[in-house]
Amino acid sequence: MTTDTTTKDTPVTTTPGNPVLEARGVTMRFGGLTAVRGVDLTVNSGEIVGLIGPNGAGKTTFFNCLTGLYVPTEGEVRYQGQVLPPKSFKVTAAGVARTFQNIRLFANMTVLENVLVGRHTRTKEGFWSAVLRGPGFHRAEAASKARAMELLEFVGLAHKAEHLSRNLPYGEQRKLEIARALASEPGLLLLDEPTAGMNPQETRATEELVFAIRDMGIAVLVIEHDMRFIFNLCDRVAVLVQGEKLIEGDSATVQGDERVVAAYLGEPFEGAPGDEEVAEVESAEAAHEQADAAPAEAEPVDAAPADAAPTDAAPTDAPTETPADTPAEATTDAAPGKENDR
């Protein structure tokens, strides 16, 4: 990394309890499919808010609407009172950072270089500065590197700074993504399934990491399927089912809501938006059981889930943090893929 350098401005500071993120009536339609329907969500400074819901509920799509990857069909998203521009790099520059359900690191860059990439919205050194490489450039580069190392220390990866990111175990790649997101000095961090694929120890450590991020003054909105993680961590939890917000409240309220239980455990609940989906899942499971019981000479069944193949190793639009001159195919996609997880 030779171009991105120096701190342009200080991290966003927020008054505790004030709204950091305000999403109002966010709707996202893809042709005939409404993936997100009229969702309102507020995240206040000092808060960790959870977003849960069954597969396909619209959680990642909602994140994409918040971060400028999708322009919502309807609705408005404000950060610190200002409407966010529908461009991901501008959203990052405004102070909203994210990680991806599919890990999106630069596989052939070192761990440190990946974090330096995340700093580019907070640096002011331009093309000529990089070409001329005067004393200002070198000072700036050193400052940026020092901050990146600080962040690696924070997530516990400083000792691997010079390793290629593709050689990190899966759990460490997720931590590196968090360090890279933090490198843009956000006021709000969005985490899309940060513990997917982690063992219980790694999940516990990630919980501590998220608390520490909150304690740094960064509000957090987190998507996760691990309910223990969510209910330990979050001040408030919102539940999406088939694109609609079913309920929002503290852990006890959400855990005690029978519609939430139904949405996760497959118990039918009359009138809940998840009803049809639950029925579909049940019939799919029944079909699987029948297939399992089939005789040995039957056609081999592809055991991989439909979304297990990395579908976007070479995304058409570069990741949020990616500078325009970095080839998109340099990203790695270690996690199971989702076509909308950009």
Ligand SMILES: Nc1ncnc2c1ncn2[C@@H]1O[C@H](COP(=O)(O)OP(=O)(O)OP(=O)(O)O)[C@@H](O)[C@H]1O
């Ligand atoms: N770009 C797109 N084009 C068409 N349909 C899309 C697109 N992105 C998402 N969808 C659809 O929107 C719905 C919501 O998907 P989304 O990935 O947001 O769900 P999710 O809640 O994140 O699920 P998971 O828990 O499995 O990650 C799904 O039916 C999905 O197929």
Ligand SMILES: [Mg+2]
């Ligand atoms: Mg998702």
